[in-house]
Amino acid sequence: MNAPAADVIVIGSGFGGAACALRLVEAGMRVVLLERGPWRDTVPVRSMGISARAPLPHGRRALLGLLRSVRHRWLPGGRLTLNRRGLFDIHLDRGLHVVCSANVGGGSHVYSGLNLRPPDPTWWDGIVPGLDEATLAASYARVFARMETREPLADDRLPNTLAERFGANPAFDVAGADHELGMGLRFPETPGQPRLVRTADGIERWEARAGEEGNLGSAGGGKTTLDFAFIAPAMQAGLRVLDLHEVRRIARVAAGYEVHARNHHDGRDDTLHAPRVVLAAGTLNTVQVLLESVAAGGLAPMPRLGERFGGNGDFFGYWKLDDTARDLSASLPAHGFVRLAEPDPLGAGREWPAIAEGALPPPHQLPLGRWVSRLLRHGSFVAGMGADAQDGQVTLHNGRLRIDYRPEQSDIFARIRDAFRLIGERSGRRIYHFDTPITVHPTGGACIGRSLDDGVVDAEGEVFDNPGLYVADAAAFPKPVGGPPSITIAAWGDHVGERLAARHAQPRANT
Numbered sequence: 308m309n310a311p312a313a314d315v316i317v318i319g320s321g322f323g324g325a326a327c328a329l330r331l332v333e334a335g336m337r338v339v340l341l342e343r344g345p346w347r348d349t350v351p352v353r354s355m356g357i358s359a360r361a362p363l364p365h366g367r368r369a370l371l372g373l374l375r376s377v378r379h380r381w382l383p384g385g386r387l388t389l390n391r392r393g394l395f396d397i398h399l400d401r402g403l404h405v406v407c408s409a410n411v412g413g414g415s416h417v418y419s420g421l422n423l424r425p426p427d428p429t430w431w432d433g434i435v436p437g438l439d440e441a442t443l444a445a446s447y448a449r450v451f452a453r454m455e456t457r458e459p460l461a462d463d464r465l466p467n468t469l470a471e472r473f474g475a476n477p478a479f480d481v482a483g484a485d486h487e488l489g490m491g492l493r494f495p496e497t498p499g500q501p502r503l504v505r506t507a508d509g510i511e512r513w514e515a516r517a518g519e520e521g522n523l524g525s526a527g528g529g530k531t532t533l534d535f536a537f538i539a540p541a542m543q544a545g546l547r548v549l550d551l552h553e554v555r556r557i558a559r560v561a562a563g564y565e566v567h568a569r570n571h572h573d574g575r576d577d578t579l580h581a582p583r584v585v586l587a588a589g590t591l592n593t594v595q596v597l598l599e600s601v602a603a604g605g606l607a608p609m610p611r612l613g614e615r616f617g618g619n620g621d622f623f624g625y626w627k628l629d630d631t632a633r634d635l636s637a638s639l640p641a642h643g644f645v646r647l648a649e650p651d652p653l654g655a656g657r658e659w660p661a662i663a664e665g666a667l668p669p670p671h672q673l674p675l676g677r678w679v680s681r682l683l684r685h686g687s688f689v690a691g692m693g694a695d696a697q698d699g700q701v702t703l704h705n706g707r708l709r710i711d712y713r714p715e716q717s718d719i720f721a722r723i724r725d726a727f728r729l730i731g732e733r734s735g736r737r738i739y740h741f742d743t744p745i746t747v748h749p750t751g752g753a754c755i756g757r758s759l760d761d762g763v764v765d766a767e768g769e770v771f772d773n774p775g776l777y778v779a780d781a782a783a784f785p786k787p788v789g790g791p792p793s794i795t796i797a798a799w800g801d802h803v804g805e806r807l808a809a810r811h812a813q814p815r816a817n818t
């Protein structure tokens with residue numbers, strides 16, 4: 308392939324990669340973005356003029372588009388790829404399963420739309436010198452503005468709120484629960500009457516429609532996804548996007564880096580070159596690319612690579628509410644955080660974890676029969692989150708990725724289990740859950756540190772001993788966010804892009 312000339316190659320188009328790429332092109336750098344997933348067929352992407360689009364899973368053929376690949380240490384080669392245009396990627400392992408997705412726009416298509424800063428307002432302080440809350444403040448502001456984040460208001464007249472459903476039960480504290488969630492949605496200007504609108508970048512999108520903005524994607528664009536919120540303006544400023552390009556390895560060469568990618572359009576291998584590379588493939592994928600590249604001798608050794616990997620305390624359950632009076636799937640993707648009214652429900656000194664409640668996919672999106680449809684409509688999912696010990700280890704064994712993680716070493720899981728049990732008792736409706744935690748918010752593995760002795764990247768995301776190579780996603784986070792992390796990942800991506808551009812962008816001659 309004739310590689311396009313680039314100052315920077317960005318790998319992965321999720322929260323970290325999209326925010327970083329936009330920052331780089333705004334500074335005048337020539338950037339190529341490699342994404343293993345396809346463009347999704349949504350109203351905004353159509354209005355961008357993208358012709359090759361893959362459908363979001365929907366209707367009778369939905370199950371075929373649901374899964375991209377499954378990774379497990381016992382599978383041949385460690386991975387089974389089912390459908391290169393599939394939505395979700397699942398890594399099953401001992402102690403922790405990891406779920407992510409593959410699209411231009413990364414996890415923004417499947418996430419629940421929660422745009423929140425870390426529960427600890429001093430989260431960035433004290434990690435390493437040169438990084439603190441003040442340093443990241445402008446990046447958060449830019450990202451919130453692009454996501455059009457705002458809290459639901461009483462005037463929005465949303466269906467199935469926690470207050471509406473639990474306000475009469477004195478065991479629950481619902482005061483403010485419906486208005487505390489920053490969400491990356493375009494709320495209808497006239498409540499209950501969503502319209503087709505145009506964004507400041509000239510993109511068409513629908514205002515949010517209850518039941519249409521969930522974890523199987525937002526076909527109308529009511530949920531703000533990165534493809535049109537970050538990548539479209541970046542393309543207007545010169546970004547080149549190569550979809551269905553999966554990076555296998557990176558190697559240091561005289562003039563920078565060589566990136567080897569499988570082009571899933573034609574099945575061939577492409578090699579691209581650039582003086583600088585930003586990895587933002589989503590925590591576990593970023594760690595995998597680094598491990599494979601080091602193992603192949605392409606990158607200088609990183610002694611701490613794979614260490615301090617965790618799952619953000621994520622622990623999911625199904626709340627069998629049997630609320631047959633309502634269709635709970637016809638809601639916004641998240642309802643609010645569930646809290647009990649009594650002080651210290653888990654006992655003194657045992658903090659109540661963050662427990663978000665949200666809608667399951669509406670049955671018309673999935674052909675799953677009447678029994679499952681009932682479960683989707685009349686129950687909800689609950690997601691416990693909090694700081695885990697982030698003490699897992701990711702390694703490669705004969706080319707297979709392995710996570711060693713021991714949930715019993717993190718007390719957050721016992722607290723969430725106890726909270727689920729209490730919520731079930733107080734509501735009279737049980738929460739069912741798996742025993743092994745499933746995370747959609749992995750962190751760590753290529754952590755920020757002071758040097759090669761205690762980390763993999765520095766305060767600007769640059770990999771120690773591999774100048775010009777950067778990590779712009781949550782693989783760099785040395786501790787769990789303890790809540791929904793995407794806005795923090797995007798702010799980090801923006802920060803990495805800003806610092807890289809400040810050091811390396813050349814003023815462009817006016818032509």
Ligand SMILES: Cc1cc2nc3c(=O)[nH]c(=O)nc-3n(C[C@H](O)[C@H](O)[C@H](O)COP(=O)(O)OP(=O)(O)OC[C@H]3O[C@@H](n4cnc5c(N)ncnc54)[C@H](O)[C@@H]3O)c2cc1C
Binds near residue numbers: 320418419420552
């Ligand atoms: C069901 C669900 C609900 C969620 N809800 C929320 C929520 O409400 N709020 C919140 O903050 N977070 C939520 N999340 C988590 C959120 O999706 C992630 O935190 C976020 O997407 C991570 O951003 P990222 O940039 O690190 O990675 P991603 O968004 O995963 O982006 C990485 C991209 O890199 C691509 N890629 C991977 N490997 C390669 C490779 N080798 N070559 C090229 N490209 C590659 C992937 O295809 C992907 O598109 C949710 C996740 C799920 C699954």
